Amino acid sequence: MPSVTITTTQVQQLLDPERKQTSVLTPFGNTILEIQGDLEIPAMEPGTPLLSPEYQFNTCKDKDTVRFGLLHISEDKKHATLYIGKKQRLLGSVVELERPLGLLRFNEATGAVDLCDIMHYKIMFKDRPLPIM
Amino acid sequence: MSVNLHSELGLAQSSGTYKLVELNDELLAELRDKESDSRLQFKSLDKEGSHVVLCSSDKTWVVRQKDHSNLSMLMREDVVDTERVLDPSACFGLPPPISDYTGYARTTYEYETIKTEGQLSLDNVPVYNGGPNFQAQEGDKPALTFEDLVNNSPTSRKEALDQWHRLAGCMVAGQACLLSATFLHKALHVTLMSVLAESMDLDAIALDGAYTAVSKDMDETFNPYSESVVETVLNRFGKVTSEPGQSPKLWSLNRTTLATWYGVFALKKYAAKTSVPVDEFMLQWKSTFPPFLTCDIDTNMLRGHFFHPQAEQLQYISRDALPGDAKERFRTLFKLQSSWDMQDLEPFIADLNTKHLKIDSFVMKYARRRKVGKNVIVTSRS
Amino acid sequence: STTANTHSGEDAASTHDKLRIWVKYKAGFSNAVRKNVSWEGLWH
Numbered sequence: 001m002p003s004v005t006i007t008t009t010q011v012q013q014l015l016d017p018e019r020k021q022t023s024v025l026t027p028f029g030n031t032i033l034e035i036q037g038d039l040e041i042p043a044m045e046p047g048t049p050l051l052s053p054e055y056q057f058n059t060c061k062d063k064d065t066v067r068f069g070l071l072h073i074s075e076d077k078k079h080a081t082l083y084i085g086k087k088q089r090l091l092g093s094v095v096e097l098e099r100p101l102g103l104l105r106f107n108e109a110t111g112a113v114d115l116c117d118i119m120h121y122k123i124m125f126k127d128r129p130l131p132i133m
Numbered sequence: 134m135s136v137n138l139h140s141e142l143g144l145a146q147s148s149g150t151y152k153l154v155e156l157n158d159e160l161l162a163e164l165r166d167k168e169s170d171s172r173l174q175f176k177s178l179d180k181e182g183s184h185v186v187l188c189s190s191d192k193t194w195v196v197r198q199k200d201h202s203n204l205s206m207l208m209r210e211d212v213v214d215t216e217r218v219l220d221p222s223a224c225f226g227l228p229p230p231i232s233d234y235t236g237y238a239r240t241t242y243e244y245e246t247i248k249t250e251g252q253l254s255l256d257n258v259p260v261y262n263g264g265p266n267f268q269a270q271e272g273d274k275p276a277l278t279f280e281d282l283v284n285n286s287p288t289s290r291k292e293a294l295d296q297w298h299r300l301a302g303c304m305v306a307g308q309a310c311l312l313s314a315t316f317l318h319k320a321l322h323v324t325l326m327s328v329l330a331e332s333m334d335l336d337a338i339a340l341d342g343a344y345t346a347v348s349k350d351m352d353e354t355f356n357p358y359s360e361s362v363v364e365t366v367l368n369r370f371g372k373v374t375s376e377p378g379q380s381p382k383l384w385s386l387n388r389t390t391l392a393t394w395y396g397v398f399a400l401k402k403y404a405a406k407t408s409v410p411v412d413e414f415m416l417q418w419k420s421t422f423p424p425f426l427t428c429d430i431d432t433n434m435l436r437g438h439f440f441h442p443q444a445e446q447l448q449y450i451s452r453d454a455l456p457g458d459a460k461e462r463f464r465t466l467f468k469l470q471s472s473w474d475m476q477d478l479e480p481f482i483a484d485l486n487t488k489h490l491k492i493d494s495f496v497m498k499y500a501r502r503r504k505v506g507k508n509v510i511v512t513s514r515s
Numbered sequence: 516s517t518t519a520n521t522h523s524g525e526d527a528a529s530t531h532d533k534l535r536i537w538v539k540y541k542a543g544f545s546n547a548v549r550k551n552v553s554w555e556g557l558w559h
Contacts (some may be wrong), residue, residue, distance in 0.1 A: 001285040002253075002554045008164055015165045029210040031234065032153075037540040039204045042533055044142050057141060059214040060235050068536045069138040070219075071234070072227045082138075083225050086534040100161070101153040101243060103207070106296070108149065108558050113175065115164075118156065126203075128540045131349040132225060149559045177554040184551035198556070201546035244552070 006104070006113045014118050023122040024073055024094055030103060032122035033071075035082075035090065037129075041068045071123070080123050089132045092125035135227045139213060140206065140236035148238035151207055154187075154196075155245045155258045163189040176287050178254065183287075187246055190290030194246035201243070206236040251288025253296045258282070261305045263316035276308040298368040304361045312365055316357070318398055323347055323358055324366045325423045327392075335388075336374070339381040340364055370394065392428040396435045397420045400449035401485035404439065408448040437480025440470045452481060463499040467513040475502065475509035 013019060014027060025031050045057045045064055056067035072081040075096065082090040103117040156164075158415070163173065177185045185196045190303045213233050224230075257277060260417055261267055277285075279302065283293045296302075301312040312320065322325070327346035328338060351358065371386040399418040409417070411432065418430055432447065439447045450469065456462045459482075466473065466481055479492055485494040493509065496502055502511045 001178055002180055002493045003174050003284060006173040006175065008173060012164065015161070025210055031208050033204075033206045033208055033234075033236070035206075035538055036202075036544055037204060037538050039140075039206070040535050040537045040539060041140055042142065042536070056217060057142075058217070060139065060141075060233075063235075063237075064142040065139040065213060065235055066142055066536075067137055067139045070224065070227065070230060071136045071138050073134045073136070081227075083227075084538050086223075088538055089225070089466065090538065099155045099157060102156045102160075104154055104244075106150055106152065106558055111431075115154075115173070119153075123160045126544070129538050132174050175557060177557075180554045181555065185554055185557050196552045196557075197549045198552050199546055200548045200550075202541055202544055245549070 004111060004113050006115050008115045011102070011115050011118050021118070023077055024121060024123060026117050026119060028117045030119065032101070032118045032119055033123050034124045035127075036126040039068070039084075042066055055123060073123075080125070082123075082125055083132065084129065087132055088129040090129050091127055095122055095124045096120060097122060119122040135224070135230040136211075136231045137219075137230045138208070138236070139233055144236065144239050146207075146239060147241045148207075151238040153205075153207075153240060153243045155243060157194075157246055159192060159248075160187075160189065160194075160246070163249050165194075172290075178287060186249065186251075186287045188251065188287075188289040191289050193249050193251035193287065193289050193292060195209075195249045197240045197245050197247060200241055202241075205240050207238040207240065208234040208236045251292030251296075252286060253282060253288055253293050253300075254286040255282075255300075255311070255504065258302075259308070259310045260304060260313050261310040261316065262313040263319065263362075265355045265357070267305055267308075267310075276306070278307070279304065281310050282309055298365075300514045301365050301369045303365040304466065307360070311349060312362065317366070317369065318394075320358055320366050321370060321391075321394065322423060324363055325426055329423060329425045336385040338367060338371070338384045338386065340367065340384070341381065345497050388428040389434060391426070392430050393434045396430065396432075397438050397501070400435060400438055400447075405449045408442045408446040411445050411447055414447055433476075436477055440466070440473075440477075442470065450481075455481065459499060467500070471512060473511045475511055478511050 010028070014021070019027050021027065045066075058065045058067065068084065070083040072083075074080070077094055080092040080094055082092060084090065097120055101122075102115050103119060103120045105114045105116050107113070142278065160173070172190050174188045175185050176188055177183050187194045205310050210232055211234070213235065219229060254501070257274075279293075280299060282297075283290050284291060288296070301317045303310060303312050324343060324347055327349065331340060331342075331346045333346070340360065340363065344363045347358050347363055348356065367384040367386070370390050371384040374385045375381070375383040380460075396418050399414070399421045401478050402421070403417045404414060415430065415432075422474055437452060438449060440450050442448050456465055462482060462485060466478065475492070475496070478496070482496070484493070486492065488495075493502060496511055499514070500511045501514055502509050
């Protein structure tokens with residue numbers, strides 16, 4: 001019968017009330033961005049010279065990345081605004097989750113499972129995008 | 134505060150690597166408990182077909198995947214390799230970004246957890262009846278220990294242990310097995326006779342003391358009442374009352390459990406084929422006890438094991454022999470006894486109430502009920 | 516050369532499509548489906 005013990009060493013320090021997440025990011029620097037809809041972004045970097053300077057390809061920890069937006073969080077950490085590309089503006093909020101979400105990392109190669117973070121908030125955009133004015 | 138949002142290129146629609154699981158209060162409590170070893174496990178009976186459960190040290194949940202239609206991206210604050218200064222026009226009047234978040238996984242679902250009862254898988258567990266030629270396992274199959282059983286069952290360890298004790302699980306010749314009811318009865322009787330003969334306190338029994346007492350009267354050739362069997366008896370009919378780590382470990386025997394066990398035994402012995410007057414049965418019940426064992430007895434202890442064929446008479450009935458179908462079950466029960474006290478009836482039909490209705494409402498579906506003083510009397514519809 | 520031009524025009528259009536950054540809004544939200552998870556499913 002298959003079974004696996006979930007390692008929890010990393011998250012245990014989060015359960016100290018003083019280290020509980022109070023902001024958009026967890027103390028380990030994770031967050032969830034949720035948008036009601038699909039987010040279309042380039043699947044890969046084009047081999048040809050870029051057609052427009054708005055695409056900002058980059059790298060981060062050996063991974064190719066693309067910049068897709070600019071996020072603004074209000075002073076009181078309640079309201080969020082997201083600019084996508086050059087044309088869309090989304091109004092949203094920082095939502096406290098009814099039940100915290102554990103972030104599980106599955107490593108298929110080693111068969112290990114790690115509960116590596118606990119999220120208490122997410123950044124939520126559930127309204128129709130507005131044009132940028 | 135403004136932040137640049139990036140995403141790794143080529144993220145799959147849903148990542149197999151990262152998943153989100155709702156943490157209920159009990160899971161959080163388990164994680165927070167520094168005393169416990171916080172052992173959370175995913176388990177499944179097999180790789181396909183069966184479903185996965187999540188177990189803590191003492192609870193079990195079914196894991197369910199809750200799909201949703203939103204985009205959900207897991208992001209972390211991370212410095213990108215090439216810093217680029219944004220053209221002010223690309224800031225849309227916001228303050229310039231002060232950090233970078235990079236999306237590293239997308240997910241289209243969360244796992245939720247539904248509390249369930251852990252179940253020991255007993256398929257490969259033999260029954261031991263105390264015979265001398267017990268074969269651990271057929272052929273070359275390795276003997277199963279209790280820990281093997283826990284590992285092979287969709288259950289937490291605590292739930293497994295409780296069930297193991299309730300079912301009279303025992304280690305015989307290195308193999309986990311269940312004691313047969315007949316052998317368990319003999320083992321209980323011998324244990325009680327021995328500890329009472331030594332005037333031991335039934336609320337503070339140590340295993341080695343009990344085992345030594347049991348072994349005294351045994352002849353040299355074959356003693357089926359091993360230390361493990363005696364321990365099984367103590368766990369089945371009592372509970373550990375000493376603090377964890379205290380030595381010796383002490384058990385207290387539950388008098389009601391003992392009396393009930395002897396009562397069912399007496400019902401099977403004296404009231405299985407014909408009914409017996411209640412007064413007479415009470416004497417027979419007492420007579421099955423080992424000498425010097427004092428327990429209060431009351432026929433209410435035996436609810437779910439007997440019926441009244443007529444007033445002041447009782448007769449044994451095995452729940453296992455009753456029909457599985459609800460209508461049939463009620464019909465059979467009313468054939469045996471036309472009018473039932475609700476409390477006497479309930480244990481015979483409780484398992485049919487799968488929707489967990491109030492028992493009165495459930496019974497109404499199949500029978501009439503009326504109040505007589507404090508009691509509820511149930512009779513057939515027809 | 517006309518053919519080549521058309522070809523590169525299509526390329527440019529499809530490259531532009533592939534490079535698009537855009538939120539496609541969904542009017543409804545659903546999370547009604549719940550299913551048990553198999554061991555294989557856990558890892559994929």
